[in-house]
Structures are given as structure tokens and as C-alpha cells.
Amino acid sequence: FTDVFANQAIQLAEQDEDVMAITAAMADGTGLIEFKKRFPERFHDVGMAEQHAVGLAQGLALGGKKPLCAVYSTFMQRAFDQIFQELSLINTSVVLCLDRAGVVGPDGATHNGVFDIAYCRMFPNMTLMAPRDGKLLRQMMRLALHHQGPSAIRFPRTRVPHADAELPAGELVLGRAEQLVSGNDGTLIAYGSMVYICLDVLDLLKQKHGLSFSLIDARFAKPLDGEMIRAELTRQAIVFTVEEHVVAGGFGSAVMEWAQKEKLPTEKLSILAIEDEWIEHGHRAEALETAGLSANRIVERIMEQVAVKAPEVHQQPIARIIH
Helix, strand or coil: CHHHHHHHHHHHHHHCCCEEEEECCCCCCCCCHHHHHHCHHHEEECCCCHHHHHHHHHHHHHCCCEEEEEEEHHHHHHHHHHHHHHHHCCCCCCEEEEECEECCHHHCCCCCECCHHHHHHCCCCCEEECCCCHHHHHHHHHHHHCCCCCEEEECCCCCCCCHHHCCCCCCCCCCCCEEEECCCCEEEEECCCHHHHHHHHHHHHHHHHCCCEEEEECCEEECCCHHHHHHHHHHCCCEEEEEEEECCCCHHHHHHHHHHHCCCCHHHEEEEEECCCCCCCCCHHHHHHHCCCCHHHHHHHHHHHHHHHCHHHHHHHHHHHHC
16 A cells, blocks of 8 residues: 555656655655655655644645645644644645554554544544555545645555455545445445455355355445435445444444434444554464454354344344245
């Protein structure tokens, strides 16, 4: 993901001389070394001062520039007050590019970027999005750069799917989700990095339990696709949100809050996310397993909830086997 971000930043800068890149002692980690070489006067490394990075981005934006502010998710927390006052409060058009969002494996608990949805979505005017693959990351960067107001794009520290294996990209419209698979036994609404894992989950649910689930790529955590949420909670017996973020304040919480406000049947909804605990050192696959977000663990968690919330769905595979 980092390489895709870095290459797209250069392409955008080639097309628009107002595009600038800012980081905070993370030029190498965010992939911006080549950008620095290509556009030295349009690149700013402010050192270990994330607050200043966001403040500088605001100033450049007010001066007519289009800043990409690239900082690890976990370190952008240091700029919480600047996101509030310099971006949200006056609706400044700055793109926060949150690298290493989600679990990061060997870097450990200090680097796991699992709080950014919560600390960004609470502010008015913020737009939050997360790509499932490189193709969508490129689209989101272009969308965010031309969006009026502050936005944040979160992406993980992992490889993007090979170009030949990427899903076709539908039109990217602000606040619109995309249905990828249709099924009648339940729905998974996945955010960002969880989409491809959830494709594996669908296969396991079908193979092991005879269940046919829908899969939706949420694409945006703010604004939410309310029409999609309403449709799935109305037609399905059970719905799950899946994200690489803590439960509190995350994407699933946003969906639950919206559904409750709209008086939809929230008892059908379950949030699959990181519980209220620290994820320690380990490879990314190990960290996801520990967090209950590997494909096998997600299937286990789904079946536990299906047995409680939608027993009629739980019994369907038996009927299919008999027939």
C-alpha cells in the first residue's frame, strides 16, 4: 500500500503543481523519498512534530496548495488538537494519509494504528475512507485531493493484491458503498483492509456451513452509506461489520449509532473489530489471529452470533443437506 500511495502522490504532483507532500520524520516509511527527489521544493519533512505537520498543511491549503500529509496512523494521534482546530473547525481541505493503519506486526503495540477512525470521525466536516486495494487507494487519493474539506485515508502495512487479482473497481462516489457479493443468509460490511479477508470468509462459510453471505465494501466510514445499511438490516437476518480497528468509536460503532438513530433493528447487527485490549508483537497474520480478525477466527465469531441471533439461518444448512 505504501508504494502505491507514494507512486500516486508523484503522479498527482506531475499533473498539478499545487500538490505538496508533508511528513514528520517518516519520509522513508511513508515512501516519499522519491517524491522528495522529484519535487524538493514541494516536499516538507518537519521532523518528529506531527502537530506542526498538520498545522503546516493547513497553512499551505489556505494558501491555495493541495497538501498530502502522510503520517503513521498511531503518530497522527499527537496532532489531535490540530485536526480539531486547524482542519475540522474551519473546514480546511487537507488530505491525511494514514499509513500503517491497523495491526503492524513486529513493530508492536506502540505502532498498531487502531484508533484513527475514532479520533477522526468525531469531528464535523471530516471525511473518512479506506481502500481495499491499490486501485481503490489511487481513486481515493484523487477524490480526496479535490474534495472540499478535510479527509483521511487509512491503509495498512501490507502488500496490495496483485493487479491481476484486484477486484474490478466501481465508480467511487462520496459516501457510497459497493456490493461485491450477493447472498441471502447474512451480510458482511467490510471496511478497507478487511475486504479481501472477508472474501475468504465467504468461501469458508459456504464450504463449512453451507451459508451464502453478501459482502459489501463500505469504502467510507464518514459519511456512511445509510441507504445500504437500511437495506441490509431490513432484508437480512443478521449483519456484521468487519474492521481492523478497535470497537470503541470505530466503523461498526458508527453504523450502530446511525442504525439506532434511524430506529432500525440493531439487534441484527454485530461488530467484528479489535476488543478493548492491546495487540502485542508478532507477524501481521499472528496479530490478526490474536485480534480475532483472521478468516478462520471471523468465521468462528460469525457462527457464534448466528447461533444466538439468527438460529433460523443456523439451521438452514441441515435442511440443505437433507434435501
